[in-house]
Amino acid sequence: MIDDFARLSVSSLSRHYGRRKALSRVTFTCDAGDIVGLLGPNGAGKSTLLAILGTLLAPSEGTVEYGTVTAEKGGAGLRARIGMLGHDLFLYPELTAFENLVFFGRMYGLRDAPARATAALDRAGLGERAHDHVSGYSRGMRQRVALERALLHGPRLLLLDEPFTGLDQASAAALVARLREEQARGVLIVLATHDLDVVDGLLTRELFLRNGRLMSVGTGEGPLRDRYHAAIMAS
Amino acid sequence: MKDFFRVAWLVVRKDLMVEARSLEVVSTTLFFALTVVLVFAFGLVREGTPVGDVSAAILWIATAFSGTLALGRTFERERQADTLRALMLAPADRPAIYAGKLAGMLLLMALVEMVLVPLVGLLFQAPILGHPVHLAALLLAGTTGFAAVGTLFAAMLVRARSRDVMLPILLYPITVPVMIAGVRGTAALFQGTPDEALARFWIALLVFFDVVFVTLALWTFEPVMTE
Numbered sequence: 001m002i003d004d005f006a007r008l009s010v011s012s013l014s015r016h017y018g019r020r021k022a023l024s025r026v027t028f029t030c031d032a033g034d035i036v037g038l039l040g041p042n043g044a045g046k047s048t049l050l051a052i053l054g055t056l057l058a059p060s061e062g063t064v065e066y067g068t069v070t071a072e073k074g075g076a077g078l079r080a081r082i083g084m085l086g087h088d089l090f091l092y093p094e095l096t097a098f099e100n101l102v103f104f105g106r107m108y109g110l111r112d113a114p115a116r117a118t119a120a121l122d123r124a125g126l127g128e129r130a131h132d133h134v135s136g137y138s139r140g141m142r143q144r145v146a147l148e149r150a151l152l153h154g155p156r157l158l159l160l161d162e163p164f165t166g167l168d169q170a171s172a173a174a175l176v177a178r179l180r181e182e183q184a185r186g187v188l189i190v191l192a193t194h195d196l197d198v199v200d201g202l203l204t205r206e207l208f209l210r211n212g213r214l215m216s217v218g219t220g221e222g223p224l225r226d227r228y229h230a231a232i233m234a235s
Numbered sequence: 236m237k238d239f240f241r242v243a244w245l246v247v248r249k250d251l252m253v254e255a256r257s258l259e260v261v262s263t264t265l266f267f268a269l270t271v272v273l274v275f276a277f278g279l280v281r282e283g284t285p286v287g288d289v290s291a292a293i294l295w296i297a298t299a300f301s302g303t304l305a306l307g308r309t310f311e312r313e314r315q316a317d318t319l320r321a322l323m324l325a326p327a328d329r330p331a332i333y334a335g336k337l338a339g340m341l342l343l344m345a346l347v348e349m350v351l352v353p354l355v356g357l358l359f360q361a362p363i364l365g366h367p368v369h370l371a372a373l374l375l376a377g378t379t380g381f382a383a384v385g386t387l388f389a390a391m392l393v394r395a396r397s398r399d400v401m402l403p404i405l406l407y408p409i410t411v412p413v414m415i416a417g418v419r420g421t422a423a424l425f426q427g428t429p430d431e432a433l434a435r436f437w438i439a440l441l442v443f444f445d446v447v448f449v450t451l452a453l454w455t456f457e458p459v460m461t462e
Contacts, residue, residue, distance in 0.1 A: 055461070056320055056323055056324065056461060058461050076326040076328065077326065078326075079324055080326035088316050090318055090324075092249070092253055093316065094252075094257050095252065095253065095256075103249050106245055107242065108326060109327075133256075149321075
């Protein structure tokens, strides 16, 4: 098991697919308690960056350091400190919400996986439907289960890919509130989103990406939509 | 090592639970395998007697084709909600995830073979009960080699758009030695005068292939999945 970390340092990170550059020399750092937004149009490299941060993809060049360790050195111990919510939610529709959480809890080596799963589903307001198959859930309910799955093992780094997609206003507000709770606990959150209005005021730092390049870094001053247009559209 | 088997078992158990709920892979694979055998039976059996010594080849063709279908469907399920990535994110030995998927595939293919073998015996008058231990060993070793390579390639191709086309193109050339050994070994048991020594030789060769394929797959699974 590796030591906990409080800083994520990304240095000159590039990822190529053949001759196509999905990411090109991206550099930034963030600390525990930060909520970092990856903002940019489709194909900007947001999901590729999340996959590299989640150790699912090796970079072509550059390094990612989680505290003082790299993904290569950190291995399974590092992955135990990372939680990820993908755009496709990472849930088995044939299993119940409870079975999904218990399965992934056990994959993370949690001895008390059933108790944690029950508590997580209660927190998500799905306690009464814990034993329903996920295939019967609405998108919003599945999103809530998926978030609990990503948080079940108490990660230090939480990676979210389009977490607000398909959520109504109330569900989006609940998710924002949940992210603020995790932020207060010192979780480092990196999220990719197109929902600028929802995350305006939530992010402590914005990374504006286009064509795999980091165009600019914002620090939360002024309306987000204006800054997005200034960084992405005007450049 | 204990953790390796724990994770592999978790993956197998999850796969079995999902399959028990949907029966999607078992039903399509079994239906396809039965169709293959029946089509060959209509073409190669005249008045209840098979034309030539074809039963061994048909058994392995049905196994390989239905196995390819099962591999595709099993990993399509992992692709739909991107759950293979969720498995890769877990702080477990990534080769253990491969081992679990492989074990699940083997159980599924064994189930199909339990139906296929009696059917081939019945339709092609193959002496399947003559040397049951040798036949079981051939099927186990041959299926392991086929599934070892197939599971690695199916996992590798899970995010590729042309995965359905690419899987057989990659899989069949590499598993040709396994298929040849399986067919020749089974034919040695099904011929007029069974040749146990020859069957044992092919079983030994299949075990050798299994060791090579499983070792290479365990070794390459993590880099292949993260590159």
